[in-house]
Amino acid sequence: MSERPPISPRSPRAALEPEQLPPPPRRSERARNPFIVAGNAIITILLIAMLAVGVGYYYGKQMLEAPGPLQEEKIVNIPQRAGKRDIADVLTREGVIDISPWFFIGGVYALKASSDLKPGEYAFQRNASLREVIATIVEGKVVQHAVTVPEGLTSEQIVARLSDNDIFTGSVTEMPREGTLLPETYKFPRGTSREQVIQRMQQAQKRILAEIWEHRSQDLPFKTPEQLVTMASIVEKETGKPDERSRVAAVFLNRLKQRIKLQSDPTIIYGLVGGKGTLGRPIKRSEITQPSPYNTYVIDGLPPGPISNPGRASLEATANPARTRDLYFVADGSGGHAFTETYDQHQKNVARLRAMEKQVQNDTVEPAADDNPPAAANASVDTPTVPGAPRPAAKKPRAPAAAGAKQGGAQQSAQGAPLRNAPPAAAPVQQQ
Known part of the structure; x- marks a missing residue:
């Protein structure tokens, strides 16, 4: 059995002072390189962005695919020269969609249809989803x-x-x-x-x-x-x-x-x-x-x-x-x-x-004098x-x-x- 090293006696004053811990090891010169620091920051940002995109994609898909508020087929007229916001307002007013106009505009951009929206009279089906609504307008299949x-x-x-x-x-x-x-x-x-x-x-x-x-x-x-x-x-x-x-x-x-x-x-x-x-x-x-x-x-x-x-x-x-x-x-x-x-x-x-x-x-029975004859x-x-x-x-x-x-x-x-x-x-x- 090994013997413990002898404990040197401490003065009463020294015993009252906190024990000095050894200093942390110094970071290597490589770890303190600014390029490494920047790289780590970029990776962190990318991870957060990917997470945000994933969450946004999930909820965006849910928004595009969710059944709409229409209870029965309805014909709606999209006027000439109507912008995306105008179209969103018309669809909201007619009860085809019940989301913020900005969500509609976002859906248009997500489906790459910003330049393909066509005016005309369209028949929207019962519970048409946002994706179906946008596709109907893009296809231009008017009534x-x-x-x-x-x-x-x-x-x-x-x-x-x-x-x-x-x-x-x-x-x-x-x-x-x-x-x-x-x-x-x-x-x-x-x-x-x-x-x-x-x-x-x-x-x-x-x-x-x-x-x-x-x-x-x-x-x-x-x-x-x-x-x-x-x-x-x-x-x-x-x-x-x-x-x-x-x-x-x-x-x-x-x-x-x-x-x-x-x-x-x-x-x-x-x-x-x-x-x-x-x-x-x-x-x-x-x-x-x-x-x-x-x-x-x-x-x-x-x-x-x-x-x-x-x-x-x-x-x-x-x-x-x-x-x-x-x-x-x-x-x-x-x-x-x-x-x-x-x-x-x-x-x-x-x-x-x-x-x-x-x-x-x-x-044939003769009609009354003031009646038109049949x-x-x-x-x-x-x-x-x-x-x-x-x-x-x-x-x-x-x-x-x-x-x-x-x-x-x-x-x-x-x-x-x-x-x-x-x-x-x-x-x-x-x-x-």
Whole structure:
């Protein structure tokens, strides 16, 4: 066992003083190098920055992916020339987001979309996250509004409809030529100019007409596609039943080939009112013989141009008509028409229609004096005439009118075809 070294006695004063500890070892010259100190500081700062970035990334991702406050799909309009802060304010006001605008701006920068935000009308889905909201605006998939232009309207009527639709901007500087617009259902974003709408309808009409003209029957009495459009515009105004278009077209084409006047009431109306389309009253007998480039009771062949903008179905029916020898047609009392090759058979159909309408009149309760009479089916008015036949002086039965209607219930024309732009209710042709 080793012996402890002897403890030297200390004086009482020394015993009261604190024991001296040995000095710490001196740092090496290398550790005191300023470059080492700076390097350590930089590493520390980087570690803190990385930690901050990691925390920020985690919470930022949570913010981008978290479900939004929308309870149902909503359409919001982002105005033109709106800045990022303006867009954030719009989205907050519309309830699409419920975060600080600065968080939205931060999300835009985080997704590298600061220069890709596009104005327009957008549909934001229910509970859309901030990432989805920004992606919707960046992709520019704006809401498309369906706009339906009915067949048989004149160019003036179509322009009026476009002018009344508030999703479009600007005005139409020049009225499109009749028959150059294709009636169809189109989709446009809000803010589309009306000139662009007209151009698109014209381009669609040119494309469809070229396709139909290429596949037309080779025995048609037309020299140009424009003549086909003119005839199709008459067919369009004469019947609203899809299964009758080709047969109505055949009647008029047969009459053209045999050099018989077309005698179509819609052409008379167009000659009287032009692009306005509607006469607002029955045709007067004096107007049937009134000279006009569009009065097919007076002129031979086709009028100088279309009387409406026909749809694709009427163009196709005119280009490929039914293979019949029909020259006449009259309302059959059920919303359609009876077609015949001879005038005698046509007169029998007229007599049958008169009997049906007389029965309807007998079964109809007379309305009160101050009430408007109902537009009963096949209400009796005037005696129908036929294409190519002398117009009788006696009154003829007419189907009830329905202004602007495409299907059934349209006013009966002179040869028994419906005038869809005639005034409602039946009234006798006025004498003048």
